[in-house]
Amino acid sequence: MEEDIDTRKINNSFLRDHSYATEDKTVKLWKVSERDKRPEGYNLKDEEGRLRDPATITTLRVPVLRPMDLMVEATPRRVFANAHTYHINSISVNSDYETYMSADDLRINLWNFEITNQSFNIVDIKPANMEELTEVITAAEFHPHHCNTFVYSSSKGTIRLCDMRASALCDRHTKFFEEPEDPSNRSFFSEIISSISDVKFSHSGRYIMTRDYLTVKVWDLNMENRPIETYQVHDYLRSKLCSLYENDCIFDKFECVWNGSDSVIMTGSYNNFFRMFDRNTKRDVTLEASRENSKPRAILKPRKVCVGGKRRKDEISVDSLDFSKKILHTAWHPSENIIAVAATNNLYIFQDKVN
Amino acid sequence: MEFKLEAHRIVSISLGKIYNSRVQRGGIKLHKNLLVSLVLRSARQVYLSDPCPGLYLAGPAGSPAAPPQQPGEPAAGPPAGWGEPPPPAACVAWPETEPQPERPADPAPPRVGAAEPAAPVTGAGDALRAGEMEEAEAAWRRVEGPREAAEGGAGVFAGAEGPRGARRHCGCPPGGEDRPGALGACPRVDCRCAPRPAEDEPPAPPAVGPRKRGAAGVGGGPAGGPAPGSSPLKKPRRNSEEQPGGAEEEEEMETGNVANLISIFGSSFSGLLRKSPGGGREEAEGEESGPEAAEPGQICCDKPVLRDINPWSTAIVAF
Numbered sequence: 001m002e003e004d005i006d007t008r009k010i011n012n013s014f015l016r017d018h019s020y021a022t023e024d025k026t027v028k029l030w031k032v033s034e035r036d037k038r039p040e041g042y043n044l045k046d047e048e049g050r051l052r053d054p055a056t057i058t059t060l061r062v063p064v065l066r067p068m069d070l071m072v073e074a075t076p077r078r079v080f081a082n083a084h085t086y087h088i089n090s091i092s093v094n095s096d097y098e099t100y101m102s103a104d105d106l107r108i109n110l111w112n113f114e115i116t117n118q119s120f121n122i123v124d125i126k127p128a129n130m131e132e133l134t135e136v137i138t139a140a141e142f143h144p145h146h147c148n149t150f151v152y153s154s155s156k157g158t159i160r161l162c163d164m165r166a167s168a169l170c171d172r173h174t175k176f177f178e179e180p181e182d183p184s185n186r187s188f189f190s191e192i193i194s195s196i197s198d199v200k201f202s203h204s205g206r207y208i209m210t211r212d213y214l215t216v217k218v219w220d221l222n223m224e225n226r227p228i229e230t231y232q233v234h235d236y237l238r239s240k241l242c243s244l245y246e247n248d249c250i251f252d253k254f255e256c257v258w259n260g261s262d263s264v265i266m267t268g269s270y271n272n273f274f275r276m277f278d279r280n281t282k283r284d285v286t287l288e289a290s291r292e293n294s295k296p297r298a299i300l301k302p303r304k305v306c307v308g309g310k311r312r313k314d315e316i317s318v319d320s321l322d323f324s325k326k327i328l329h330t331a332w333h334p335s336e337n338i339i340a341v342a343a344t345n346n347l348y349i350f351q352d353k354v355n
Numbered sequence: 356m357e358f359k360l361e362a363h364r365i366v367s368i369s370l371g372k373i374y375n376s377r378v379q380r381g382g383i384k385l386h387k388n389l390l391v392s393l394v395l396r397s398a399r400q401v402y403l404s405d406p407c408p409g410l411y412l413a414g415p416a417g418s419p420a421a422p423p424q425q426p427g428e429p430a431a432g433p434p435a436g437w438g439e440p441p442p443p444a445a446c447v448a449w450p451e452t453e454p455q456p457e458r459p460a461d462p463a464p465p466r467v468g469a470a471e472p473a474a475p476v477t478g479a480g481d482a483l484r485a486g487e488m489e490e491a492e493a494a495w496r497r498v499e500g501p502r503e504a505a506e507g508g509a510g511v512f513a514g515a516e517g518p519r520g521a522r523r524h525c526g527c528p529p530g531g532e533d534r535p536g537a538l539g540a541c542p543r544v545d546c547r548c549a550p551r552p553a554e555d556e557p558p559a560p561p562a563v564g565p566r567k568r569g570a571a572g573v574g575g576g577p578a579g580g581p582a583p584g585s586s587p588l589k590k591p592r593r594n595s596e597e598q599p600g601g602a603e604e605e606e607e608m609e610t611g612n613v614a615n616l617i618s619i620f621g622s623s624f625s626g627l628l629r630k631s632p633g634g635g636r637e638e639a640e641g642e643e644s645g646p647e648a649a650e651p652g653q654i655c656c657d658k659p660v661l662r663d664i665n666p667w668s669t670a671i672v673a674f
Contacts, residue, residue, distance in 0.1 A: 086385055087381075087382070087384065087385070087386075089386075105385045105386055106385075133385075133389065134389075135389075136385055136386045136389055138386065155386055155389060155390065188361075188362070188365055188394055188397045188398055188401070189394060190397075191390060191393040191394070191397075192390045192393070192394060195386075195390060242361070242364075242365065245365070245368065245394065246368055248372075251387050251390065
């Protein structure tokens with residue numbers, strides 16, 4: 001499929017085993033189930049499923065369930081269509097588990113899971129004259145506990161927190177998070193690299209984390225003028241922005257995730273590297289998701305990118321990085337130290353060392 | 356100088372991206388095109404303003420704080436790069452620039468000057484430091500009147516424009532060269548190439564190519580060698596003249612490069628780049644929208660820069 005698929009899993013007893021996805025401008029709710037048994041011994045069908053002529057049946061039997069290879073099935077259960085004009089970039093389930101929102105470049109719509117032909121528009125930043133467009137919505141998420149609160153990020157590197165109780169159309173934000181630009185870092189590409197690609201609430205609901213091209217930032221909801229923490233993901237790319245612009249890598253949208261206790265954050269990079277930052281110890285690590293070093297039970301070795309000067313053994317130089325191998329999507333188990341990392345067309349699942 | 360090259364390269368890449376986005380599957384991506392247009396605008400500003408090195412490029416810039424707009428402040432001292440012929444690569448980048456018709460031979464290679472689009476424009480620094488072609492165009496129109504006054508004392512200034520003036524990049528035959536204020540008998544009604552009234556003046560100072568007006572007189576005598584005494588005289592004139600000249604040069608330089616894109620994008624342009632945060636663009640916009648509206652789809656010398664700088668707006672408008 002060439003259309004971008006954005007998927008979220010709903011982890012809740014009510015909607016368990018359902019997940020939803022978008023194809024550009026339509027949202028679909030899928031039921032995902034596992035099947036490990038299948039019935040055998042139908043009377044009117046043979047083993048290949050062809051109908052049998054009843055006249056040929058001489059005996060009856062009761063079909064039985066026999067084990068089979070585990071199969072995962074996904075069935076579309078709801079289709080929420082025709083509410084978006086632009087490409088959808090985010091969907092977020094509300095903490096009430098009855099509603100969810102879908103965000104495209106210029107609008108955010110609120111849906112009820114049971115109602116597929118109607119949605120409420122809660123944010124609309126489309127200018128009257130499209131030629132006056134200066135920013136678009138890049139990501140949106142509901143607060144984990146307050147079902148009336150959500151945030152959305154923009155291509156200008158800003159985050160707006162909105163309260164749906166304030167008004168029906170949340171064009172006026174309740175809070176506005178923006179960090180002043182550092183003039184010494186100004187370049188042709190300053191705007192591109194400040195565009196936020198992902199925004200995530202912490203599990204506690206007290207912080208938000210944003211990912212732009214080179215950094216991950218943690219913001220305290222109570223402080224709007226700057227983030228409380230900034231982590232460099234791959235600052236060695238700052239001098240390569242022109243090449244990355246040329247090959248379109250600068251437009252890559254990396255996600256970021258919190259661990260269950262909000263003490264560690266993780267995000268992806270190039271060359272199948274992904275990075276973890278411990279907010280308490282301030283230590284960080286770079287790991288690689290590759291077949292060679294991912295035999296089962298093998299322990300991942302930290303990697304290091306050499307930024308100049310002498311390259312030590314085991315280090316990889318910036319110019320040797322493979323920019324076609326990018327880790328855009330990662331996930332962290334809500335309570336265990338188990339992570340999932342998507343590397344192109346492979347999915348890696350890692351867990352903490354088990355002693 | 357290398358910043359100009361970089362800016363030029365970035366402009367080319369950006370335009371290519373915008374073009375490709377129109378043909379790729381999945382429809383135009385609004386976000387990506389918006390970002391590309393912002394890069395395009397930044398590159399164009401650098402391109403036009405020929406600022407101090409490091410202004411727009413990451414690096415140990417001494418004074419990056421100065422934004423491209425520095426109204427009212429003459430260039431304190433032009434960068435060393437001024438007055439030097441641009442590297443040959445810059446020339447090569449503009450293969451389509453038209454040959455100059457007869458014009459008194461100028462010392463520095465005339466074509467080379469072409470590659471230095473905004474050097475003169477920004478030479479003045481001030482008015483054009485805003486760096487927006489739209490303002491340049493609008494200002495150019497306003498300047499038509501006072502041109503007569505300017506003619507008299509043009510001096511070196513005039514000479515600097517001479518070669519360029521004789522030729523109209525849009526292909527209109529030169530005419531009305533010495534008619535101040537005359538728009539010239541440009542056959543194309545929508546062609547806004549400017550006649551160069553000062554063409555009958557003696558050629559520009561020797562060390563400076565015709566295009567390098569910046570060197571010729573900008574704020575205080577760069578390396579080139581134009582009569583220092585004439586600098587103060589030149590500067591105010593240059594301001595008014597620079598803009599149209601710069602606009603012309605810019606057009607010329609961009610045209611060859613993006614003729615294909617222009618023909619593809621066609622219809623009238625306006626848009627984000629026009630309505631940049633600077634408030635001062637309003638009047639430029641106002642003046643612009645008229646002529647622009649009048650000539651949708653025209654591919655001509657008029658505002659090719661605008662066309663190729665603003666093609667993304669087509670993508671946006673196309674929604």
